[in-house]
Amino acid sequence: MPLTLEYAFTITVDLGEPREVGTTYAGFRRVVPIAGGTVDGPALSGEVLPGGADWNLVRADGAVHVWARYEIRSSEGAVVTVINEGLADPAGPPEGAADRACPTHPVFEAPQGGPTWLNTAFFVGRLCLPTAPGGPVAVEVHQVLVH
Structure with a gap:
């Protein structure tokens, strides 16, 4: 059965000032607050x-x-928890790439009465x-469909 991706939505996240935890046994840890x-x-x-925040680690x-991990509020008023995990290639973007991006796997926890389809769908x-220091990040969310 082939898999296809269907664009669902984009989450644009404003970030706060990063807090550098420093080097730990796992790597260099920083915590980036989510401002909206x-x-x-x-x-x-x-x-x-x-x-919420991004607890990222340079391995x-x-x-x-x-x-x-953070929350979103749908236009209908439901508060949905988001956990988004990804891994950026240490080699960085390919030569001549217009932007820097990495793949992620967002998971959602929606309450009863909210967009509960998020709870059982699989997303990438x-x-x-x-693109500029202090700018927002964007997560383009696509639902994986099995045919």
Whole structure:
């Protein structure tokens, strides 16, 4: 059975000032607060709520492990928890790439009465890093469909 991707929505996240924890046994840890943002797309719209963070880790091999947890509020008012995990290639983007991005796997926890289809669907994301210092990040969320 072939798999296809269907674009669902984009989460644009405004970031706060990173807190550098420093080098730990696992690598170099920093915590990046989530200050807000938007959700926009054909399957879901709303806002990113302030709070939560990305607890990212630069591993010894240079790869960056992204692990973010935060909440979004749908345009209908449901508060949905997001956990988004990804791994950026230590080699960085290919020569001549217009942007910096890495694959992610967002998982959602929606309450009863909310967009509960998020709870059982499988998603992949494309985390687009800021083009300027202090700029927002965007996660393009695609639903994986099995035919």
